Amino acid sequence: MAHHPEPQLKDADRRRLGAGARSFGWTAIVVGVVALIAAALLAKMGDGGLERFGFAYVLNYAYFLSISLGALCIVLVTHIFRASWVVVIRRIAEVMAANMPVMAVLFIPILLYVLMGDGMLYPWAAKKFDNPSAGGHHASVETHETQIVTVSTEPAAEEHGGHQAAHAVEGDAAHAEVGLAASRDAHHGELVDVLVPGKRPYLTRSFFTARWVFYLVLWSGLGLFFLKTSTAQESGGDKAKLTRKMEVLAAPGTLLFALTITFAAFDLVMSLDPVWFSTMWGVYFFAGSMMGAFATLILALMALQRFGYVPSVSAEHYHDLGKLLFTFVFFWGYIAFSQFMLIWYANLPETNYWFELRGITSEAGSPYIAGWTCVAWVLLFGHLLIPFAGLLSRWIKRSRKLLAFWAIWLLVMHWVDHWWVVMPHYASPAVTFGPVEVLCLIGVGGVAIGGAVLCATRQGLIAAGDPRLGESLSYGNI
C-alpha cells in the first residue's frame, strides 16, 4: 500500500502488571489451596468420601488443563500460519500456555489416586489386576457368560459407575427400576474385569505415570519455549531469527501436541471407564479445549483493558476471536454428534452404556432417564444451538458486552460438559453437585488462575518484539 506510517504501540500497551496483580495471584493460590483442603475434608467427613473428592478433582483439573492446552494450540497454530492479526493478543495466550508447570503440580493428587487409590477413580488401577494369574483373557470370558445371568437377578452390586444407584430413587415402585440399573452397572463391572486384563499393556499404573510425566514435561517445555522466545524478541534478540525459530518448532510441536492431547484425553477422562472407548474422544476433548481457551482469552483481554492495559487491542481483534469462538462452538457440536451417532448406530452394550449412564437412552422406563438426561439437553441447547445462533451475526462479535456474555456462557457450558462427562462415573442416575464440586472448582481454578497471573506479571502484556506487530496493530476485517 501507499505510505502509511507504521502504527506504533501506545505507552499504556507497554505497561506491565504490578504489585496489585502479584498480590491477586498469590491470594488466588492461597484461596485455591484452602478450598481444596476444605473440599477434601468435607468429602472425607461423609459427603461422598475421598472418592467423590477424586472425581470432583479430576473434573476440574480436566477443565483447567483443557483451557491451557487450547491456548498452547492457539500459539502453535498461529505460528505455523504466520498469522499477523494475532500478534497483539498472543502474549496472553502464551502466558496461558506457559502455565503448564502449575498444571503439572496440580496433577499430583490424581497421580496419588492412581498409584495408591486401588482403582478408586480409575478401575484399571486396582491392585487385583496386577496378578497375571488372576485370569487369562479366555478364561474370564467364559466365566463372564455365566455370571451375567446370575448378576442380573442380584440387587445393587457395588460396582463402578452406579455406586449410589440404590440411594438415588426411593420408594417401592422405583425399586424394580433401580434393580435394572444395578444389573446394568453390575454387568458393566463384569466387563471391566474381563476387558481390563486385555488392555493392561497400556492401562498400568507405571505406564500411566510415565506417559503423564512425558505429556507434562513436553507441554511445559513448549509453553515456556514460546513465552521465553517471544520475550527475548523484546529484549534485543534478532527478531526475525527468533520468529523463524518459533515457526520452525511450531510444526513438529503441533504434531506432538495433537498426539499428546489425544492420549491425555484417553488417559484422564476416557479411562475412567476402562471398557468404553471412542476414537473420537481426543477430538471431542480438543474441540472443547479450543472453545474454552478462546472464551478465556476474550475475557482475560477485556479484564486487562478494564484496568487500562493493552489499549491497542481493538474490535477487529475481538471480532476474529469471536469468529474462532463461534467456529469451535460448532466444531464441538459436530464432533459430539458424530461420536454419539456412531455409538447410537452400532448400539453395542459396552459402548452405549457410557451414554446410558449419562441419561441418553430411548429405552422406555429406563431409570437412567433422570437428572443427567436434563444435563444432556442443556448441553445440546446451551453448548451448541443457542450460542450458535447467538454468535452468528457480525455485530454481536464486534460488541464487547455481547461477546463477553457469550464467552462467560460458554465457559460455564464447558464446565457443564466436563461435569456431565466425569461425574456419572461417581453416581448415576443421581446427579452429584454440591459444595465438594464447587470447592474443587475454586481450588483448582484459584491455583491455575493465580499461577497464570503471576506468570503474566513477569513480562509485558504484548509481544512488542514481534516483527509483525505493525500489521497486527493496523489489522482490519473487510
Next chain:
Amino acid sequence: MAQDPSTIESATGSEQILHGVIAEFETVNDVMHAAKKTRDEGFKHWDVHSPFPIHGIDAAIGIRPTILPWIVLICGLTGMCAGLVLAIGTMATDFDVPGLPGAAAPIHGYTFMISGKPFNSLPAYIPVVFELTILLSAFGAVFGMLLLNRLPKLYNPLLKSVNFRRSTADRFFIEVQARDRRFDQDKTAKFLEGLGAVSVELIED
C-alpha cells in the same frame, strides 16, 4: 490522456446516452479522501474501482450493510426443512390421504428396519439435514452474491476507456453514474477534478 473538462461536451455525440463520469486518482489516500467527499455530496449511484481491496473503503463509500446474510439464513432454513421432509417423508410416513375418491390413497415411507432403530430416528437424519442446510446456504451465498452484484455482466461501458484499464494495475477510479439524481455533466466533472483527480473522463453507454 488527461482531458480538459471543457472539451468534454464537444466530444459527446448527441446520439449517445451518457453513462457517467470517471475520475482517475494516483494514490490510495487520494481516492479515500475523494470517496469520502463524494459520499458526503449525497451521490447514490457511484463506485470506487481499485486494483486491490482497500481497508476502510466500505465506510468511505458509505456502503450500507448487505442483505446477503438474510438470504443465506433463509436458504439454510429452507435446506433444513427440505432435509427433514425428505428424510421423514421417505423413511417414516404412513398415512392415508383423506377425501380422495375410492380407496384412500396411501402415503407410505420405505420404513426400512435398520439395526432395530425406530423408523423415525432423528439422529440418522441429521447428516442429511445438515448437508442440505449447508448446500442451500452455500448456494444462497454464491448465487445471492452474484445476483446482488448483477453478475455476470457481459458488457460494461467503463471498459471503453483506455485510461480505465489502469484500474487493474496502478490507478484508482471513482465512477459517478449519470442515472444519479444529483448528476450533472459539468458540475460533477468539475467536482471530481476539484478532489485531486489526475484525469476526468466522460463515458458513453
